[in-house]
Amino acid sequence: MEFDKQGADALMEITSRPELVFTNGAGSWLTDHNGKRYLDFVQGWAVNSLGHCPPDVVRAINEQSARLLNPSPAFYNQPAMDLAKRLTSASCFDRVFFANSGAEANEGAIKLARKWGKLNRKGAYKIITFEHSFHGRTLATMSASGKAGWDTMFAPQVDGFLKAPLNDIDAVEKLIDDETVAVMLEPVQGEAGVIPASNEFMQGLRNLTRQKGILLIVDEVQTGMGRTGTLFGYQQSGIEPDIMTLAKGIGGGVPLAALCATEAVSCFEHGDQGGTYNGNPLSCAVGVAVFDAITAPGFLDTVKARSDQLSEGLIKISEKWGMKGERGSGLLRALLMDRPDGAQIVSIARDLEPEGVLLNAPRPDVLRFMPSLNVTADEVDLLLQVLDQIIATIRG
Numbered sequence: 001m002e003f004d005k006q007g008a009d010a011l012m013e014i015t016s017r018p019e020l021v022f023t024n025g026a027g028s029w030l031t032d033h034n035g036k037r038y039l040d041f042v043q044g045w046a047v048n049s050l051g052h053c054p055p056d057v058v059r060a061i062n063e064q065s066a067r068l069l070n071p072s073p074a075f076y077n078q079p080a081m082d083l084a085k086r087l088t089s090a091s092c093f094d095r096v097f098f099a100n101s102g103a104e105a106n107e108g109a110i111k112l113a114r115k116w117g118k119l120n121r122k123g124a125y126k127i128i129t130f131e132h133s134f135h136g137r138t139l140a141t142m143s144a145s146g147k148a149g150w151d152t153m154f155a156p157q158v159d160g161f162l163k164a165p166l167n168d169i170d171a172v173e174k175l176i177d178d179e180t181v182a183v184m185l186e187p188v189q190g191e192a193g194v195i196p197a198s199n200e201f202m203q204g205l206r207n208l209t210r211q212k213g214i215l216l217i218v219d220e221v222q223t224g225m226g227r228t229g230t231l232f233g234y235q236q237s238g239i240e241p242d243i244m245t246l247a248k249g250i251g252g253g254v255p256l257a258a259l260c261a262t263e264a265v266s267c268f269e270h271g272d273q274g275g276t277y278n279g280n281p282l283s284c285a286v287g288v289a290v291f292d293a294i295t296a297p298g299f300l301d302t303v304k305a306r307s308d309q310l311s312e313g314l315i316k317i318s319e320k321w322g323m324k325g326e327r328g329s330g331l332l333r334a335l336l337m338d339r340p341d342g343a344q345i346v347s348i349a350r351d352l353e354p355e356g357v358l359l360n361a362p363r364p365d366v367l368r369f370m371p372s373l374n375v376t377a378d379e380v381d382l383l384l385q386v387l388d389q390i391i392a393t394i395r396g
């Protein structure tokens with residue numbers, strides 16, 4: 001099939017894309033417009049938690065779309081209530097507000113914290129976030145993010161976000177004043193290059209925020225829904241945050257996000273929050289199917305087994321080629337290279353014949369791996385083997 005140049009030119013140019021059109025997907029594999037297949041270790045940026053077009057999700061879409069698409073968020077619908085009950089019973093949270101993207105869920109978390117500050121902390125509104133963090137692309141979530149250059153990109157920023165270095169509890173404490181309402185972080189910084197917050201730091205933040213009477217918000221857009229090997233990332237440090245956001249994996253490829261909060265913090269009043277598509281039955285029915293698959297007996301054990309396999313394989317590659325090791329949590333992992341070969345490896349892997357491999361380099365010297373949570377042992381082995389061959393080719 002010919003590449004649709006006119007179609008490509010009709011789209012806004014927001015990133016450099018290869019001249020490929022993906023037409024089909026199944027599990028860990030994508031097929032392009034020429035029929036070439038690709039092993040996918042990007043999965044829509046950790047979105048397709050069950051792989052491409054998983055039968056459970058396809059069934060949920062078909063059944064729900066034939067029954068009810070959207071009665072409006074001003075009415076109850078059963079899939080939204082079913083998914084909210086599942087999320088609250090599996091977590092430390094009591095209430096859920098559904099959204100359509102991670103950025104929108106985080107906007108909701110920021111609004112909820114500010115509202116809580118208005119009611120309980122004399123109008124405190126400042127939120128401490130972290131250097132290199134990523135919380136989304138709306139104005140407030142860009143302001144919350146710690147990405148280099150983002151502070152001036154669409155100036156002026158939304159006010160009230162102070163940045164601390166990750167894993168430095170003293171730096172956080174120094175930034176807290178009477179106007180501070182919350183600390184917000186990713187349990188593992190994904191876009192920054194897969195940098196985990198230590199368990200000690202998470203526990204330290206929980207103690208500090210309790211002591212100061214402010215909120216702890218976890219952005220689990222990337223780490224939630226089984227990605228780290230537990231259902232939610234915060235569970236690994238044994239803490240209970242006040243607010244959590246979810247997106248990416250919860251929709252299994254369909255736009256869906258959630259803002260979860262404890263009863264004490266769920267202080268929105270009528271008119272404070274809403275959205276035309278929020279909590280629509282189609283997306284929520286998919287969320288129920290994804291939730292049930294991820295919480296099925298044994299599923300997370302398999303995630304842990306694949307995670308160990310990937311981690312051990314990456315350590316071997318790192319040792320063989322004199323790299324700097326690997327890091328991550330569950331099936332969100334990174335190989336730390338000793339040179340800025342990331343972009344070259346990504347493009348060689350994609351162009352391999354007869355089958356390509358899709359990888360991501362969030363930094364020039366870091367490769368990130370976020371396969372589907374049900375990736376097979378053979379697929380992980382194949383990835384490791386191909387990666388080793390590519391590195392051998394580059395290094396002669």
Ligand SMILES: *Cc1c(COP(=O)(O)O)cnc(C)c1O
Pocket residue numbers: 100101102103104106134135136137186190191219220221222223247248
């Ligand atoms: C992807 C991501 C977001 C933004 O989610 P969108 O659905 O792209 O708006 C926010 N926070 C984290 C941690 C993410 O990984």
